[in-house]
C-alpha cells in the first residue's frame with residue numbers, strides 16, 4: 493500500500509514557502525507584481541493550501557508522493573534549508589497541539605521518570621500519524637525512523653532531511669523542553685534504505 497501522511501505535512505511545506513515569499517513591509521506595494529514571480533504567492537500555492545487545509549479538517553490522509561512533489565520544488569530554491577526547517581517546526585507545533593492537554597500538563601509537572609515515558613508514547617503516536625514514522629527509545633537516545641521520506645533526495649547534500657531533523661528537535665523541545673544534539677545516522681540520500689535520526693534523551 494502506498495505510504496500516506498497527514499494532510500498537515502504537505503500543508504506545512506506550502507505554508508513555509510508562502511511565509512518565505514511573503515514580502516517585508518517595504519516591498520508590500522509590489523505584491524501584485526511579485527505574485528507572478530514568487531511560488532509562495534502564486535495562485536497555485538494558494539489553491540493547494542486551501543485544499544490541504546480542507547483535507548486536514550476532514551482528517552483525510554494524503555499520498556506521500558504529493559508531499560514529495562512539493563518538496564522537490566522547495567529543493568530547487570537557494571533558501572531550501574530555511575524553508576524545510578521552518579516547515580518542520582511548523583508541523584511539530586501542530587503535532588504537539590494534537591497531544592491531549594492532560595498528557596501535556598502531566599508531562600510538565602510530574603517527575604521526569606514518570607513524565608518521560610508519557611512524553612515518549614505521545615510523541616510516538618504523533619510521529620506515526622503525521623510523519624508515517626516510528627519513534628523508539630534506545631538507551632539515552634530517541635530514534636526517529638522514516639521509511640518513506642517526503643523530502644529525501646529533493647535537494648543536494650541531504651538538505652531535504654533537515655525538515656525531519658527540525659521537526660524532531662522542536663517536538664522534543666515543546667514536550668520536555670529538552671532534546672540535545674540530533675544526528676542524522678542513516679539516510680536515503682546515501683542509499684541506506686531509510687532515514688533515521690538520533691536525538692539525546694536525557
Ligand SMILES: [Zn+2]
Pocket residue numbers: 644650653676678679680681686687688
Ligand atoms: Zn535522510
